[in-house]
Amino acid sequence: MRNVLSRSNLKYFVYEEREELNSDQTTRRLKFSKDMQKYNWTNVIFSDEKTFWLGTGEHKGWQDPKNRQVRHVKRHPKKLHVWAAIGSRFKCKLYFFQQNLEQELYRKILRSRLPPTYAPDCPSNQRQNWVFLQDNDPKHKAKETMRLLKLLAPNRIEDYPANSPDFNVMEDIWSYLDRMVQRSKIKNISSLKKKLTAAWNELEWDYVRSSVNSMPNRMVQCIKRKGGRTDY
Secondary structure (H helix, E strand, O other): OHHHHHHOOOOOOOOOOOOOOOHHHHHHHHHHHHHHOOOOOOOEEEEEEEEEEOOOOOOOOOOEOOEOOOOOOOOOOOEEEEEEEEOOOEEOOOEEEOOOOOHHHHHHHHHHHOOOEEOOOOOHHHOOOOEEEOOOOOOOOOHHHHHHHHHHOOOEOOOOOOOOHHHOOHHHHHHHHHHHHHOOOOOOHHHHHHHHHHHHHHOOHHHHHHHHOOHHHHHHHHHHOOOOOOOO
16 A cells, blocks of 8 residues: 555655635635735735744654654743744844734834845835735734834735735745754754844845745635635
């Protein structure tokens, strides 16, 4: 049976878990995709938060069955939250925090990180024309936060559909940063910050732009699937 599966190019993986879309979310995703199908994503900066845990690393490796390797982990590892934003032409400095994200902290992050810096090849006449994108987390949509965004980021994509990480380029960048972290044996928060900062600063613009350039395809795929999940 294994030989048959192998010849069919199948591999044994853990099932990916994704939050199920409800009918309202599917409808909003479909409308968003139709509205944004021909949108120029070049000046958009995609923002998001992610948590990194100490002690994460490679979970698999080639081993001698008679001499299995042991990777020691802590029961309650320390964690680091990170806010970031990036696009084809723009980039924000990472913001690290360890407390729970709440409205006032989020506004503090926006004040300290917006406006973004721009890529060396960003045309001079486009350096102020960035467009801000965030998801629909309640902390992001609070009244005071929206007032602040009117001042800091008047150009925004405001109808971003809920439960749509596949429409956010930052998810691709998080995956890249996570791979960089897992390759290192990081033992403390300070080292984790340094590793993330270095990986962020060394991130190739071509890598980011390839993700941004896939946005039209994401819209088309969502339309074909009537608002369903894309492969991104």
